[in-house]
Amino acid sequence: MAFVITSPCLGEKSGDCTDACPVDAIHEGDDQYYIDPDLCIDCGACEAVCPVAAIFAEDSVPEHEQEFIVKNRLFFRTPA
Incomplete structure (x- = not known):
């Protein structure tokens, strides 16, 4: 599991x-x-310092932000 950055970061x-x-x-x-x-490495250091609360563990990404899991994987071209 990795962390994912969602829409508040846009x-x-x-x-x-x-x-x-x-x-x-x-x-x-x-x-x-x-x-x-x-x-x-799933340490959560990024989540703790995000000023806009945009970072979530992949399995905790809110339902309405799920598209950012795919967007993140596509950025790195990592298959699901």
Whole structure:
């Protein structure tokens, strides 16, 4: 399981999460940040510092934000 960044991050991109990630799993995209599911170690450090509460464990992503799981995987081209 990896963490996923959801819609509150769209256009926000403060970057606090990238500084907190101990394995450099978070990458900047055109519209938001994304977490590489192959690098994420599920430590939760990014979730704790997100100023807009956009980061969730994959199995805890709210129902209305589920599309961001797919969007994140497509960013890294990781099959489900």
